Amino acid sequence: xxxxxxxxxxxxxxxxxxxxxxxxIIFLATELLPGNFAQEILGQSATxxxxxxxxxxxGLDQPMHVRYAGWLMDVLRGDFGESLANGMAVxxxxxRRLGNTLYLALYAAAIAVPxxxxxxxxxxxxxxxxxxxxxxxxxxxxxxxPEFFVAYILIFLLAGAGGAFPSMANFRGDPSFxxxxxxxxxxxxxxxxxxxxxxxxxxRAAIINLLASPYIEMxxxxxxxxxxxIVKHALxxxxxxxxxxxxxxxxxxxxxxxxVEVVFVYPGLGQLMVDSVAARDMPVVQGVxxxxxxxxxxxxxxxxxxxxxxxxxxxxxx
Amino acid sequence: xxxxxxxxxxxxxxxxxxxxxxEWLEIVRGVNLELRKGEVLGLIGESxxxxxxxxxxxxxxxxxxxxxxxGEITFDGIDMRSASEATKRRxxxxxxxxxxxxxxxxxxxxxxxxxxxxxGPVKHGVMSRDEAENDATDLYRRMQLPDPDxxxxxxxxxxxxxxxxxxxxxxxxxxxxxxxxxxxxTTALDVxxxxxxxxxxxxxxxxxDTAALYITHDLAVVAQMADRIKVLLKGEExxxxxxxSMLASPTQEYTKSLxxxxxxxxxxxxxxxxxxxxxxxxNVTAGYGAVDVLKDVSFDIHPRRTVAVVGESGSGKxxxxxxxxxxxxxxxxxxxxxxxxxxxxxxxxxxxxxRQAQMIYQMADTALNPKLKIRELVxxxxxxxxxxxGKALEERIRELLSLIEMNPDDYIxxxxxxxxxxxxxxxxxxxxxxxxxxxxxxxxxxxxxxxxVAEGILKLLDRLQGEFDLAYMFITHDLATVKxxxxxxxxxxxxxxVEKGPKSEMFQPPHDPYTELLLSSVPEMDPDWLSGxxxxxxxxxxx
Numbered sequence: 053x054x055x056x057x058x059x060x061x062x063x064x065x066x067x068x069x070x071x072x073x074x075x076x077i078i079f080l081a082t083e084l085l086p087g088n089f090a091q092e093i094l095g096q097s098a099t100x101x102x103x104x105x106x107x108x109x110x111g112l113d114q115p116m117h118v119r120y121a122g123w124l125m126d127v128l129r130g131d132f133g134e135s136l137a138n139g140m141a142v143x144x145x146x147x148r149r150l151g152n153t154l155y156l157a158l159y160a161a162a163i164a165v166p167x168x169x170x171x172x173x174x175x176x177x178x179x180x181x182x183x184x185x186x187x188x189x190x191x192x193x194x195x196x197x198p199e200f201f202v203a204y205i206l207i208f209l210l211a212g213a214g215g216a217f218p219s220m221a222n223f224r225g226d227p228s229f230x231x232x233x234x235x236x237x238x239x240x241x242x243x244x245x246x247x248x249x250x251x252x253x254x255x256r257a258a259i260i261n262l263l264a265s266p267y268i269e270m271x272x273x274x275x276x277x278x279x280x281x282i283v284k285h286a287l288x289x290x291x292x293x294x295x296x297x298x299x300x301x302x303x304x305x306x307x308x309x310x311x312v313e314v315v316f317v318y319p320g321l322g323q324l325m326v327d328s329v330a331a332r333d334m335p336v337v338q339g340v341x342x343x344x345x346x347x348x349x350x351x352x353x354x355x356x357x358x359x360x361x362x363x364x365x366x367x368x369x370x
Numbered sequence: 371x372x373x374x375x376x377x378x379x380x381x382x383x384x385x386x387x388x389x390x391x392x393e394w395l396e397i398v399r400g401v402n403l404e405l406r407k408g409e410v411l412g413l414i415g416e417s418x419x420x421x422x423x424x425x426x427x428x429x430x431x432x433x434x435x436x437x438x439x440x441g442e443i444t445f446d447g448i449d450m451r452s453a454s455e456a457t458k459r460r461x462x463x464x465x466x467x468x469x470x471x472x473x474x475x476x477x478x479x480x481x482x483x484x485x486x487x488x489x490g491p492v493k494h495g496v497m498s499r500d501e502a503e504n505d506a507t508d509l510y511r512r513m514q515l516p517d518p519d520x521x522x523x524x525x526x527x528x529x530x531x532x533x534x535x536x537x538x539x540x541x542x543x544x545x546x547x548x549x550x551x552x553x554x555x556t557t558a559l560d561v562x563x564x565x566x567x568x569x570x571x572x573x574x575x576x577x578x579d580t581a582a583l584y585i586t587h588d589l590a591v592v593a594q595m596a597d598r599i600k601v602l603l604k605g606e607e608x609x610x611x612x613x614x615s616m617l618a619s620p621t622q623e624y625t626k627s628l629x630x631x632x633x634x635x636x637x638x639x640x641x642x643x644x645x646x647x648x649x650x651x652x653n654v655t656a657g658y659g660a661v662d663v664l665k666d667v668s669f670d671i672h673p674r675r676t677v678a679v680v681g682e683s684g685s686g687k688x689x690x691x692x693x694x695x696x697x698x699x700x701x702x703x704x705x706x707x708x709x710x711x712x713x714x715x716x717x718x719x720x721x722x723x724x725r726q727a728q729m730i731y732q733m734a735d736t737a738l739n740p741k742l743k744i745r746e747l748v749x750x751x752x753x754x755x756x757x758x759x760g761k762a763l764e765e766r767i768r769e770l771l772s773l774i775e776m777n778p779d780d781y782i783x784x785x786x787x788x789x790x791x792x793x794x795x796x797x798x799x800x801x802x803x804x805x806x807x808x809x810x811x812x813x814x815x816x817x818x819x820x821x822x823v824a825e826g827i828l829k830l831l832d833r834l835q836g837e838f839d840l841a842y843m844f845i846t847h848d849l850a851t852v853k854x855x856x857x858x859x860x861x862x863x864x865x866x867x868v869e870k871g872p873k874s875e876m877f878q879p880p881h882d883p884y885t886e887l888l889l890s891s892v893p894e895m896d897p898d899w900l901s902g903x904x905x906x907x908x909x910x911x912x913x
Contacts, residue, residue, distance in 0.1 A: 264434070266475040273429060274490045275462035284489075288480035364480060364525040 056367060060357055067349040074345040075127070075338075079120050082334050110136065123335075127342065133335035137328075142339040145324065150343060153320040156236055157305035160243035165298060168248045172255025172294075177282050179260060188256075191249035203242045203315040211238060221318040239316040243309060247301040254297040258290035265289075292359035299355030306351075307344040378446055378548055378581050379405040379428055385440035386423050386432065386605075398423055398605040400441065407548065408579040412596030412613070414586060414628075416820035417791075419602040421585045425551040428583060429466050430458040446548065463490040467542035471554040473534035477526035484522030487541045496545050509540040512577070513570045531683075532563035536570050543574060549581045556591060560682035560847060561891040568594055568893075569904055587820065589628060590893035593617055594900040601625050613897050627822065629895075639675060639857050646709050647672050648809050648841040649694065649727070654703035656693050657865075662701070663689045664865045671809065674835060676842040678856035678873075680849065680888070686865040687845045691811050694843070695729060707809075725755040728802035732814035734794035738786040744771070744797060745782050751804040770800045773837075774830060792823035799830065803838070813845045828854050849892050853877065861885050 094102055107113045111122075126133060132142035171191070175184045194202060211219035217237050227235060259282060262268060271285040310322030321340055328336035360366050386398035398420040405411050413421045423436060430450035432438050443450040445466065450458065462468075467490075470476035478486060488502035497505060503522070510518035513536040526534060535555055542550050555571065556564040572595060575582055584595045592599055593613060600610040601624070609622045620626050647670035657663040664686045671677045679687050692698040694705055696716030705712045707726060713719050728751075731737035738747055749767050752758045758766050768778035774796040786794055795815060802810050812831065816824035832855060834840060844855060852859055852873070859876040861869040861884065869882040881889065890903060 266470055266472060267478040269433070270468070270470060270476040271478070271489075273426075273431060273462050273468040275459040275464060275494060276489070277459060280493070285478050285480075289478070365527045368525055368528060 055369075056360065059360065063353050063356055067353050070349050071342070071345055074349075075124060075342055076120070078338050078341040078345070079116075079123065082337055083116060123338070127339075132339040132342075135328075135333055135336050137331050137333045137336075142335050145336060146321065146339050146343060149319060149321045149324045152318065153306055153309070153322070155232070156239060156243070156309070156318065156320060157302065159233070159236055159240040160247070160305050161302055163240060164244040164247050164301070165251065167244065168251035169255055169294070171248070172252040173259065173282060173287065175252065175256040176259040176263075176286070177278055179256075184256075187252065191252050194245040195249035199242060199246055199309075199311045200315050202245050203238070203312055206238050206242055206245075207315075210241075219316065221316040236318070239309075239312050239318050242312050242316075243305055246312075247304060251294070251297050251301055255290070255294050258293045259286045262286045262289055288362065291362040295359045295362065296355045299351040303348045303351045306347045376406045377404055378407045378409075379403070379583075380444045381424070381427070381441060382444075383441035384424065384427060384438070384443065386420070386427060387437050387439045388423075389435045389437075394437070394439075396439070396605060397436070398427070401602070401605070401607055403600065405549070405581055405583065408581055409598070410575065410582045410584055410596045412584045412586065412592035412599040413602060414589060414592050414599060415602035415608075416587055416628075416822065418604060420605040421587075421602055422553050424602075425553050425583050425585050426468075428549070428551060429462055429468065431462070460494070463547075464494040464496065464545040465547050466549045466551065467545070467547040469535075469538050469542045469550060469552045469555050472558050473538040473555075474526065474531055474558075476538065477534060479526055482523055482525055483529065483537050483541075487522060487537075487544055490541070490544045494545055502544065505544070506540065509543055509574075510537065512574060513537070513540050514566070515540075530563075532559055532567055535559060535563075535567050539567075539571050539574065543578065543580070546578060547580065549583070550575070552582055552584045552586075552595075554586050557586065557588070561849070561893075562682065562887055564591075564893070565891050565900070565903070568900060571595070572900070588893065589617075590895050590899070593895050593897045594893060601628070617895055617897065645672065647706075648708060649843070650706045651690070651694065652704050652706065654690070654693055654700045654705070656689060656698055656700040656703075658698075662865060664693065664700070666703070667862075667865070667867055668703075669860050669867060669870055671841050671843055673808070673841050674839050675857045676835065676844055676855050677858045677860060678844045678846060678852040679860045679862060680846060680852055681862035682847060682888075684864070685862040687847075687862055688813060689865075690862075691729070691813055691843070691845060694811065695727060721755065725805045726807050727809045727811070728805050728807040729811045729813065730795075730798045730802050730815050732818055734791065734798045734818075735786075737798055738794060738801075740786050742785075743782070744784050744786075747786070747797060748800045748804050751801060755805045766804070770804055773803065773834065774800045776800075790823075791819055792826060795819065795827055796830065799827075799834070803834065806838075807840070809841045809843070811843045811845065814847070815844075816851055817846065817848060824851075825854075831855065849889065861888070 094106060104113070111119060123133065130143065132146065134140065135142055135145060171187050175187050178184050197205075207219045210217045218235055219238065221236050221239050263286060265286075268281060268285055271281045276285070306321075308322075309320065310326055312318070313320045313322045314326070321343065325337065325340045325344075327333075328340065381401060381403040384398055384401045384403070385396060387394040388397045389395075397418075401420070401424060403411070403424070413424060415421050423433075426432065427438055427443060428445065428450075430443065430445075430453060438451060441451075445461065448457070448461070450461075453461075477483065484503055484506050487506040488497075488499055491497040491502040491505070492499050506522050507518050510521055515521050515533055515536055521529065521533070521537070529537065535558075539550075539552075539555070552571065556567050559567060568591065574580075582595075584592060586592050596613050598610065598612050599616045601608040601616075601620075601622070603624055608624050609616075609620065616625075617629075620629055650668075650670040652668050654664055654667045655662055667686070667690060669677065679690060681687050689698065693700050696712065696714065696719055699714035704714070707723065712723060716724065742750075745767055748770050749758075749763055752766050752770075753763055756766075767782060771778040771781060776793065776796060781789075781793075786797070789797065798815070815831075816827050819827065828851065831842065835842060842855075844851070846852060856873045858871065859869075859873050860867055861876070861882065863884050869876065869885050876885065877889070879886075893899060896902075
């Protein structure tokens with residue numbers, strides 16, 4: 053077991069290093085954004101003196117590496133700075149939105165992951181049948197349309213005249229759990245449609261890939277039924293690639309859902325990011341980008357660890 | 371006459387087709403077979419004879435790309451061709467069980483042995499899970515597995531190949547079937563392990579009076595196991611009779627040729643007393659990570675001589691080859707070529723040094739780039755080492771193909787996939803020859819080939835040695851090959867050279883105890899050989 057702990061520690065260290073590199077890239081990238089925040093706030097009529105004064109007040113006149121070091125130190129202490137636009141603490145801004153985003157991601161994942169695993173297993177079981185082709189074709193269709201298009205179709209079908217669900221997911225205050233599920237149903241369904249294809253096809257492919265193995269033939273020759281052969285004998289050996297694809301898609305659900313949030317007016321991190329970029333609100337942009345990067349690093353780490361644990365050859369030594 | 375009710379399995383005019391590209395080709399052409407209760411029938415033949423396909427057909431099973439196209443298969447009165455999938459599933463595992471060639475590949479790596487054992491009896495409703503576990507322990511004990519109480523709770527990768535093969539036989543026994551199909555169950559094992567597995571299988575088949583189809587290409591093995599033997603060739607029966615008369619007086623030419631395979635032997639050349647060795651390995655210690663795989667290994671190879679390096683898997687034979695070729699720099703010791711020390715790492719060797727030592731591999735399939743034509747495969751070394759171009763290169767390639775007895779006009783533009791296994795190995799030889807080396811390492815070059823084909827390769831190597839003054843290092847685990855080709859023998863065990871010397875000394879007592887074990891473990895064509903050997907070993911152990 054110790055080498056597993058060892059591997060996890062190594063991965064965590066690598067993850068931290070990755071985050072550090074990412075923070076550097078984020079900082080440099082925001083530097084490259086065109087425009088000048090002080091100019092933006094003060095408007096066309098600002099004199100050069102007032103712009104310079106505001107820049108000094110915000111610390112924007114200092115050299116880049118000094119500002120980066122200061123920012124990094126603050127971030128390490130949990131202080132992401134204050135929003136340039138409204139003076140609120142970035143951590144508060146992100147905190148509230150992050151909760152919403154995770155909620156929606158979890159909601160979508162709770163539908164999409166079991167659904168795509170089940171569809172993938174059934175497609176492998178009835179491979180090349182009508183069901184297999186139909187599942188593949190519909191999954192590919194839904195992934196091939198742009199997200200906003202899927203979203204509008206769903207709104208048209210399920211929220212339009214006489215539809216059962218609200219097309220706006222902008223709730224105020226603390227909705228009850230049931231209320232939340234109801235209001236966020238359409239965005240969650242949209243996301244499900246977008247991510248299911250990838251996970252389903254990987255599940256199907258990873259299982260079918262193993263069906264020529266001698267141990268699968270052995271299970272058949274022991275008289276096991278096809279469902280058991282797939283679920284009990286193929287699936288456990290196919291977990292590693294499946295887990296990796298699930299992790300990638302979960303990361304996407306957290307970081308890549310801007311468009312869906314905008315369509316449904318859902319108050320998530322993606323919207324915050326877009327608004328802040330538009331307003332040149334650098335501390336918020338940097339903070340959100342760092343949270344996105346952390347989500348990726350964490351999910352990939354989790355995927356690696358789970359994939360390792362799913363393999364007895366790595367868990368139990370000789 | 372036997373009572374008709376005694377017949378457990380019968381096949382009449384069985385035909386099976388396999389799909390190649392767009393066509394269905396017949397791979398089993400009208401085979402008849404009868405097996406009585408409690409009887410063991412040996413199916414023997416070379417690869418492509420259709421042995422495994424027939425074995426699987428007995429379970430009503432055809433692999434992907436195969437179909438049973440004609441004939442009858444009747445198991446205990448049940449027509450296996452028209453039986454529903456559900457009926458066949460009820461028979462498989464419960465009344466007909468299967469033991470595969472490679473237990474390491476046929477055990478599911480994700481589950482413990484005992485879980486895989488219990489699956490059959492529990493799902494077929496023969497036993498409860500607890501009963502199955504107790505039963506497993508009991509059978510593991512009868513199969514003489516170490517730690518029978520706990521070995522089932524290990525994963526397949528934690529158990530050795532020979533033990534896995536016994537665990538698989540135990541698993542096949544789980545539902546006490548009427549018939550077991552043994553598909554080359556010992557082919558992947560070392561000779562010393564093979565004996566244990568053979569003994570265990572025979573013991574348990576007798577104890578439970580189980581009928582068996584025993585499929586193998588090894589005559590000496592089948593002689594120990596079967597009551598009757600059926601010889602197959604390209605999907606057709608050659609002949610069938612009881613074991614003793616088959617061994618004593620085969621009637622068909624093909625059977626006789628199979629029997630005669632192990633006869634290629636060349637006279638041993640006198641040991642070299644004077645003169646510089648081509649290659650000498652001096653006190654080499656090498657390994658991976660913290661483990662030393664080779665410990666203080668030394669031996670010499672002289673010009674025009676063949677040194678066979680013999681040992682079981684894990685003995686360090688292939689690691690020695692890796693040290694010589696510079697793939698694995700040794701920790702201590704050195705490799706001398708014509709008296710000069712070779713740089714330990716191949717990257718530091720000169721092109722000339724690289725040219726002088728070539729290699730031929732076990733799996734010609736994977737050692738030849740499938741995208742290159744024969745012309746390029748054989749031409750590349752001639753071009754790289756000898757700088758041949760254009761017409762000279764073309765002529766050299768043709769000459770090399772003639773040397774390996776393949777007509778250049780027919781083969782020069784073919785791809786490896788268009789060749790048979792033996793032809794691929796010949797191309798491997800031509801490629802090694804193209805560099806005009808003094809020394810060639812042959813790593814198990816015949817062990818993936820059928821006996822008749824292997825013999826052809828050995829003869830070819832033998833002839834080339836005479837023509838080009840080559841020195842061979844011949845890595846093998848097969849003592850018959852050693853007898854056939856070696857001048858000197860080096861026996862290795864656990865990374866140490868336990869015995870070395872001329873072949874004649876090696877095959878005559880007194881032996882090192884390990885050499886003795888190796889030699890006595892090679893199956894002989896005498897049906898009483900295994901019983902006799904086990905008896906004498908038991909006496910030795912008790913006395």
